[in-house]
Each structure stands twice: as C-alpha cells, then as structure tokens.
Amino acid sequence: MDKIRRYLVLVICFFILCSSLSFHSFARQKSLKDSLSQWAIHDPKRPLPPVVTPGPPLPPVPPPSDAVVIFDGKNLLNWVDSKGKPARWKIEGDYMEVVPGTGNIQTKMGFGSCQLHIEWATPRPPKGSGQDRGNSGVFLMGLYEVQVLDSYENKTYADGMAGAIYGQYPPLVNACRQPGEWQTYDIIFHAPKFDSEGKLLEPARMTVFHNGILIHDNVELTGPTAHKTRPPYKAHASKLPLMLQDHSHPVRFRNIWLRELE
Numbered sequence: 423m424d425k426i427r428r429y430l431v432l433v434i435c436f437f438i439l440c441s442s443l444s445f446h447s448f449a450r451q452k453s454l455k456d457s458l459s460q461w462a463i464h465d466p467k468r469p470l471p472p473v474v475t476p477g478p479p480l481p482p483v484p485p486p487s488d489a490v491v492i493f494d495g496k497n498l499l500n501w502v503d504s505k506g507k508p509a510r511w512k513i514e515g516d517y518m519e520v521v522p523g524t525g526n527i528q529t530k531m532g533f534g535s536c537q538l539h540i541e542w543a544t545p546r547p548p549k550g551s552g553q554d555r556g557n558s559g560v561f562l563m564g565l566y567e568v569q570v571l572d573s574y575e576n577k578t579y580a581d582g583m584a585g586a587i588y589g590q591y592p593p594l595v596n597a598c599r600q601p602g603e604w605q606t607y608d609i610i611f612h613a614p615k616f617d618s619e620g621k622l623l624e625p626a627r628m629t630v631f632h633n634g635i636l637i638h639d640n641v642e643l644t645g646p647t648a649h650k651t652r653p654p655y656k657a658h659a660s661k662l663p664l665m666l667q668d669h670s671h672p673v674r675f676r677n678i679w680l681r682e683l684e
C-alpha cells in the first residue's frame with residue numbers, strides 16, 4: 423500500500439512539474455508576442471537595448487568535426503547568385519566581401535533547423551548613418567533575417583539594428599564591436615513546420631549570440647522578415663538555401679559553418 427502511495431505522489435509531483443514548466447514557457451512566449459504587438463514595425467519610439475562591450479575579437483572559431491563548412495575563405499564554390507549563376511562577391515585573405523550591385527548570394531545546398539556560425543565585419547572607416555552603414559543580413563532559409571549592420575555608435579530603429587530579427591525583435595543588448603573588427607553570430611534556428619495542407623504547425627524559433635553574448639532567447643518568429651511589413655507564414659520546403667544580403671555596402675564575411683539539427 424505504502425509503495426502505491428509513494429508511486430502516486432511521485433506521479434502527481436511529476437505532473438505538477440511538467441504543467442508548471444509548460445505554463446511557464448507558454449506565458450513567456452505570450453509575453454514576447456504581446457511585447458511585439460505593442461510596437462509598430464520599425465517604430466522609432468521602440469527602446470534601444472543597452473550597450474554591452476564584448477571581449478576583444480578572436481581568430482576564427484574552428485568548426486567542429488560534424489559541421490558543414492559553407493565558406494572556408496578559399497572560394498565561393500558553395501554559393502550562387504539569385505539567378506543560380508556563380509556568386510560574384512570578391513575573396514581576399516580568408517574572407518569574402520560584398521561587391522555592391524552583384525546581388526544577394528545563397529548556398530547551393532538547402533538547410534533547415536541548424537546551429538549556424540558566421541563571422542562578419544563592417545567597413546572601416548565607417549560611411550553613412552542609420553541603415554545606410556555596414557548593412558547586410560544573414561537570411562536563414564532565405565526568409566528569416568538576422569540583421570547585419572554597423573550599430574557601433576550608430577542609431578537606427580531598434581528592430582533594424584545589428585542582431586535584430588529584422589522588423590520583429592531588437593536584440594536584448596547591443597553587443598557590436600567597432601567597424602572593421604570581426605564579429606560573430608551563433609544562431610540556433612528551428613525551421614517552421616507545416617502540415618501537408620500547408621497549415622502552420624510550429625513557427626520558426628531563434629536563439630542568437632552576438633560576439634558570444636545572448637541577444638535572442640528562443641523567440642518565435644511571426645513569419646518571414648521584411649521591410650515595413652510582417653508577412654504571415656507561407657508553407658515552404660523543409661530545407662532552403664542560406665542567403666547573405668547585398669545591401670550595397672562592402673561588408674565582409676568569413677568562417678561560415680553549420681551543424682544540421684533534426
């Protein structure tokens with residue numbers, strides 16, 4: 423009898439723990455969504471996050487053994503332009519650089535959920551201001567942008583600064599290094615899931631570290647990212663190319679690798 427009672431108590435405790443955990447996560451996502459809906463897209467009144475000075479830049483972070491290396495500094499063989507022709511950005515040293523006017527580039531391979539590592543540097547000396555300074559972008563699946571921008575002593579709307587999930591979430595802090603210095607993004611991306619009729623089952627989610635500092639903690643995306651609009655989800659393939667943006671600024675990228683997640 424005692425055994426049964428103990429067992430029952432254990433089961434009840436487990437049930438309470440699980441439901442409180444799931445309520446906690448539900449409440450967190452709900453408060454994130456509420457905080458998003460209170461701000462118009464690119465709202466200039468949306469508060470800018472506090473500045474946090476990261477540690478000094480480091481040499482490239484070596485890829486782990488199970489990573490897919492997408493760019494190792496040697497060539498652009500894994501990349502094409504938006505028309506499927508060879509990518510025309512330039513390679514110097516161990517990095518690639520946007521050649522303004524040649525267009526966005528994307529990987530030949532498609533990827534879904536993943537852990538992505540990418541390093542970038544904005545032009546030094548800096549030129550322009552606001553969105554017109556060191557602008558590029560890392561588009562997971564070609565649709566979900568983590569903004570690249572020189573946000574070092576350069577103000578713009580909060581949901582469009584460096585590290586923002588463009589038009590949706592400003593980063594938790596501004597962890598930008600100075601222009602010309604190498605910076606890192608480590609992104610954990612969960613692709614959205616759709617059923618066979620194209621109905622959304624699970625939204626995309628992202629966790630992002632900028633220069634090793636947490637700037638997004640498992641946020642739910644409202645749909646693809648876009649300028650001045652928050653479009654709804656539209657069913658798409660489970661794997662799509664990773665895209666980097668030509669925003670007419672000579673931004674550099676190096677050491678790009680990812681680990682695919684099931």
Ligand code: MG
Pocket residue numbers: 557558559569570667669
């Ligand atoms: Mg951009």
